[in-house]
Amino acid sequence: MKKRTKQILAALFSAAMVLSVTACGSETAEEKGTVSDSSKEEGGSEKIELSVSHIMVNESDSQVAAWNKALGEYKETHPDIVIKEDKADNDAYKTKLKTTLAAGSASDIFYSWGGGFSESFVEAGIVENLDSYVESGVIDMDKMMPNICNNFYYDDSLYGLPLDSFMGVLMCNQELFDKYNLEVPKTMEELYHVSEVFLENGITPLALGEKDKWPGLFPFGILSLRYGGVEENTALLNGEGNFDQEFVKRAAGELENLVEKGVFSDSAVALTNDEAKNEFLEGRAAMFYNGSWGVADLDVNSKLAGKLTVTNWPTVEDGAEHQNEYIGGASATLMVSSKSPHKEEAVEFAVFMSQKFSEYGYESGAHLPTWKYEGNAELSDMQVQLREMMEKADGFCLAWDTLLDSETADIHSNSLQGIYAKQTTAEEYIKAMTATRE
Structure with a gap:
């Protein structure tokens, strides 16, 4: 804004405020913070x-x-x-x-x-x-x-x-990675490589439920962090500059490339988040990038119990100096x-x-x-791992729709959904967003 x-x-x-206070008349004793008789101690104080x-x-x-x-x-x-x-x-x-x-x-x-x-x-x-x-x-x-x-x-x-x-985390079905002798990707190059292998074997590389719109904000948001970092993203979302900056262009371009390479399913825009999550839990998708809520429970009470590897989104070449930042906060x-x-x-x-x-x-x-955390409760291994990931993080930035004004957030989410549906290009996304501040 x-x-x-x-x-x-x-x-x-x-x-x-002025009109409302005038209309309401003078404040009551309670509104002024005066303590009533019911708030007195037995001794009268x-x-x-x-x-x-x-x-x-x-x-x-x-x-x-x-x-x-x-x-x-x-x-x-x-x-x-x-x-x-x-x-x-x-x-x-x-x-x-x-x-x-x-x-x-x-x-x-x-x-x-x-x-x-x-x-x-x-x-x-x-x-x-x-x-x-x-x-x-x-x-x-x-x-x-x-x-x-x-x-x-x-x-x-x-x-x-x-x-x-919370924080955005990349959840991986370790059983599938082991089956095809693959390592959990640490770089975008490795992400594209494992995706090719999974596609060749009829497995969706990365489950996504873009029918709900908000899940698709996560991959874009983390790519924007990878190329721009927390400070530049936060400044932009707080109204400094416009959306035609290089790091935004690179994030949108990378997202478009992920879609073109089939990393996300062609049916992603027809699936809800719950349906995409189920695709991952059933072993029909190898990875799922989403919020950390409920991850600890998945590691205990799902078909992936004991088979779940959780990590951050892969790093990008020539991106921001710090690659240990997260969507979240x-x-x-x-x-x-x-x-x-x-x-x-x-x-x-x-x-x-x-x-x-x-x-x-x-x-x-x-x-x-x-x-x-300073308590001494017995915690699951996954809870401890997630906390340690947070403690070691270089920074956090919420998904863009949380910080943008509602009108710009709608253009953002609708345009990104268009990229996932292959109906909007990265260039068109940048033009639509830039127009919101002209």
């Missing part, structure tokens, strides 16, 4: 009340279990603080959050998403700048996974703390209201929940950690 557009959005959002809004509502979800466990621990260790929750499911929450923030009545701590989703909140001055808390040591960045907060920086300042995380975040009457306690709560939610969710297999 161009700078001028951002300024306009911020101005409109601020105006909406007042407790601090923190309001928290979030999406953890589905009790059968392993992430919700991790959240509740962390919250229960916080309450036990902070008896002087009362937590007031306001929660809703994902879609309803997003609508409610925007309305609430525009009305100037944000919770002390609220669940949000990085990148473009929270940009207008930050620019409107609603979100607390966390830089001073990093400097004071309240937030210890050294205890977090590398570059995990990339999507929560605005104008080089930190505004959010990470929750769950953290998108969900906890933010603190700049209007909170208890900012210090709110930030400390956000830090506690961010770290403990990371730990408990990782232990249950719900997600990958955003903080370096």
Whole structure:
């Protein structure tokens, strides 16, 4: 999004806040952070009340279990603080959050998403700048996974703390590789070679369910990282420059070549992600490039148990200096209201929940950690391997559709689907994307 557009959005959002607050009249005692009688200790001294809004509502979800466990621990260790929750499911929450923030009545701590989703909140001055808390040591960045907060920086300042995380990984059926005396590819040249062998034997080299559109964003995204690196990709997605840059052209061209060489099935655009995953699990495809969610479970509770090799996408010749970067990172975040009457306690709560939610969710297999794991739970070998891959990574960048504005993201995903369907060329993709910023 161009700078001028951002300024306009911020101005409109601020105006909406003023109108909403005026329409709502004066704040109630509760909205101002005044503690009610119910928040007093038996001796009469007042407790601090923190309001928290979030999406953890589905009790059968392993992430919700991790959240509740962390919250229960916080309450036990902070008896002087009362937590007031306001929660809703994902879609309803997003609508409610925007309305609430525009009305100037944000919770002390609220669940949000990085990148473009929270940009207008930050620019409107609603979100607390966390830089001073990093400097004071309240937030210890050294205890977090590398570059995990990339999507929560605005104008080089930190505004959010990470929750769950993932990374794109190349899953390989080791049994098929062994059968044809092949090594798991470490370079693009090797990827093309093993693909030729699998095709000759009637096996799809790399399963893809592009009917759902989002799976096809992964191969393009990692190729863009391979040729451009995290910094250049992040700068581009944040509105710097246009899409006709050399690394984008090379990524689109490489993707088109992968399609032409048959690395992806001709039926990829007709398959859903679940169908493509099943093709891989049934041994009809040798590889599957997707998010790390559920990979640890595949290694235990699927036909590939004990036969699964997981690695990063192959490197490219003459690409970016660092070839150990991943699609992935953290998108969900906890933010603190700049209007909170208890900012210090709110930030400390956000830090506690961010770290403990990371730990408990990782232990249950719900997600990958955003903080370096310090627990002692018994973990599967695959969980440990995935965490070690994250810890050794040079950086992360989310798939482009997560960071682009919705209109550009649609053009991006539709044009890439056209490449997979052999109806759009790499050159046409670049032209369509470049036009979004002219």
